[in-house]
Amino acid sequence: MSAPRILVLGAGPAGAAVALGLKRLGYGVRVVSEWRRFAAVEGVSQRVLDGLRQAGLIKAGACVNAASARRVNWNGITQGFNQEFLVDRPTFDAAIREDLHAAGIGLVEARVRSTESSACGHQLQIEPGTRLHADFLVEARGRQAPLGGRRQRGPETLSLLNQWQAEEGSPASAVESLSDGWAWMARLSDGRCYWQITLDAGANDLPSKEQLADWCAVRRGQSSLVRELFGAQALHPATVHARSSTATLFHEVAGTNWLRVGDAAMAVDPLSGNGIFQSLSSALQAPAVINTLLQRPERAELARRFHQQRVEQLFLRFARTGRDFYAMEQNWPEQAFWQSRCRWPDAEPMHAAADFSQVRVQRAPVIRGDLIEEVEVVITPDQPLGIWHMQGIELAPLLRALRAGAGVDEVLDRVAPERRAMLRAWLGAQGCAI
Incomplete structure (x- = not known):
């Protein structure tokens, strides 16, 4: 074949x-x-x-x-952020x-x-x-x-990317919130500058395609962060590329x-x-x-x-x-x-609260070697697809032993000593009494 x-x-x-x-x-x-x-x-x-x-x-x-410095202006607070x-x-x-x-x-x-x-x-x-x-x-x-x-699809979203050339300088980036969207901006060491504004695609105050460059220049002029990062050259019209950024x-x-x-x-x-x-x-x-x-x-x-x-x-x-x-x-x-x-895609928390009573064993597909295989994994509120092993230690047998009445120390005695602290910490994070 x-x-x-x-x-x-x-x-x-x-x-x-x-x-x-x-x-x-x-x-x-x-x-x-x-x-x-x-x-x-x-x-x-x-x-x-x-x-x-x-x-x-x-x-x-x-x-x-x-790595370069990044500034964030969000919710009225300006700070360095990683x-x-x-x-x-x-x-x-x-x-x-x-x-x-x-x-x-x-x-x-x-x-x-x-x-x-x-x-x-x-x-x-x-x-x-x-x-x-x-x-x-x-x-x-x-x-x-x-x-x-x-x-x-998420809320229909449009991003307008602007680019221009300035003098060489230190690389930097920043992000700031605006009344109708937000902007990300960056300057490379060779002087290339980028500014992207992200807006609702259905906004009724967007100008025509021919007027976008001028409109974006005016928006940049309203930002003290833009002036600080780029200088006066950022206030002139620049090349614009429009693209969808809808989730x-x-x-x-x-x-x-x-x-x-x-x-x-x-x-x-x-x-x-x-x-x-x-x-x-x-x-x-x-x-x-x-x-x-x-x-x-x-x-x-x-x-x-x-x-x-x-x-x-x-x-x-x-x-x-x-x-x-x-x-x-x-x-x-x-x-x-x-x-x-701020309400999409749902109201579910980013991380589900730990609840050891909801932790269970279930068969699910995983990657074993170079193939997909079905094995027993441990499902938790925060890991709905399951966890097969931690550093080579399969979790399903340990959970089965705990559910059968074995104590935590008894179960952990079955694994190598150097893995016990890691597994004990994981069990504690799931709400297990340890």
Whole structure:
């Protein structure tokens, strides 16, 4: 039987992570991607850099700028708030392609014009008219991916990204709340400056496309934080790129011969968390899901359920994080922008209260090696998908022993001494009397 032909659409962090993971599993894989159509910069955290290394995106991680100061003006309070690493996306995207080439993964620089899919495979037509064939397709084109299928959408949101060139200087970034939205801004050491305002897409006071640059310049002029970070040059009109930043979750992110990852599976409000991190979170699990679909078809439903559940849980976590940030802003409680976002997607707490009586054992899909397998996990109020093990110690047998009447000390005596303090602390965090 011939090896399956796998195509990954999109060479962003998600698509590249999947391609590299499949390559490590011995699959032949090609990536199809066009270049990003606009320049951008993003702020990322240390966990993103860790995720890039885990995915094998070494060159991409190395091109991230050193940590820079970040200021936050929220709810009338201005303060320094940690640091963030600024990512110049054109440089970053080029480095991702270098990582793919270094791994021996073929990259087709083209735009996909059409896709025809069936149970037998996928036929793609790419510019300028070439046809490609695949047995398995990974959709990783981010928010630009085709929007077929049912989706859950958050409040309709629009972001206007402005860019201009200034003098060289120290890199820095800032975020501030506004009466009708919020703005994120950054300056790179080479003098490139970015300012992005995020608004309700249905706002009736937005100007025409031709007037956006002037309108954005006026908005920047109203901000003391902008003047402090950029100087007077920021008050002039600049290049504007408009894009949707509405939170979106697809209700079906896996099939028998296809998979959605990254923003193509679920995209979050930019205030909810870093887009690169959530893209990597869903992509790092994808090779094991795909490997199971191809090598263990009897587990296909289990693999799809694993991917769907984790994408949905990740989406809810980011959405609730954004909701709580929006709720912290109390200066404009009557403004529609803030009202709709501080209540979405639900009223459930970010972290459920500990309740040991609700902790139970249940069978659920997990990643074991390079495949998805069903095992016994421990379900807690705050971990509804379950925890299989901690540092190699399976939790289900320990919980069963406790439920059968064994004492905590008796149960912990069954594990290595160096693991006991960790497990005791975990049991205490779940509400167990220790």
